[in-house]
Amino acid sequence: MSKEPTVHEYETKSSAGTIAIxxxxxxxxxxxxxxxxxxxxxxxxxxxxxGIATALGAADSDEVTSPTFTLVHEYSGSLDGKPxxxxxxxxxRLDAERQLDSLGLDEMLTPDALVLIEWxxxxxxxxxxxxxxxTITSEGGDTRxxxxxxx
Ligand code: ADP
Ligand code: MG
Numbered sequence: 001m002s003k004e005p006t007v008h009e010y011e012t013k014s015s016a017g018t019i020a021i022x023x024x025x026x027x028x029x030x031x032x033x034x035x036x037x038x039x040x041x042x043x044x045x046x047x048x049x050x051g052i053a054t055a056l057g058a059a060d061s062d063e064v065t066s067p068t069f070t071l072v073h074e075y076s077g078s079l080d081g082k083p084x085x086x087x088x089x090x091x092x093r094l095d096a097e098r099q100l101d102s103l104g105l106d107e108m109l110t111p112d113a114l115v116l117i118e119w120x121x122x123x124x125x126x127x128x129x130x131x132x133x134x135t136i137t138s139e140g141g142d143t144r145x146x147x148x149x150x151x
Pocket of ligand 1: 012013014015016017018039040041042043044045046047048066118141142143144
């Protein structure tokens, strides 16, 4: 029997607040795991990854930038002494499944990998493979709702 997904909900009123949520979340996101990050442009997806990356000791928050052009950024960190490979993808600029071929998604998902994919919901092959989804919704001004669903 498959397990029920777990859902966590947060609200934030600033980028610093979103980074703090990312820092908290990191402990829940044990590898290997592939998650889709959904939300409009400017919702705060990359900002959330800054929090996750800093909690894993993988990067300082100002080192985490959007991989819009390079498609993927890779960082090395750890959680409870175990090494974690953090892969941050942004597929905004891709629109066809076959454009994913050269990315090597299968190779990315090693046992130590946490793969976070902005705009991953656009691709059926990624939706099928995802272990959950983090959705960020603007609620006006700087307020955001963050819903984490882990399958
Ligand atoms: P995305 O990756 O979803 O396109 P970014 O994280 O790159 O979004 O950018 C979010 C933008 O919104 C930043 O300019 C940030 O300063 C601003 N912002 C305002 N309020 C928030 C918030 N609560 N959480 C995250 N970003 C916020
Ligand atoms: Mg982004």
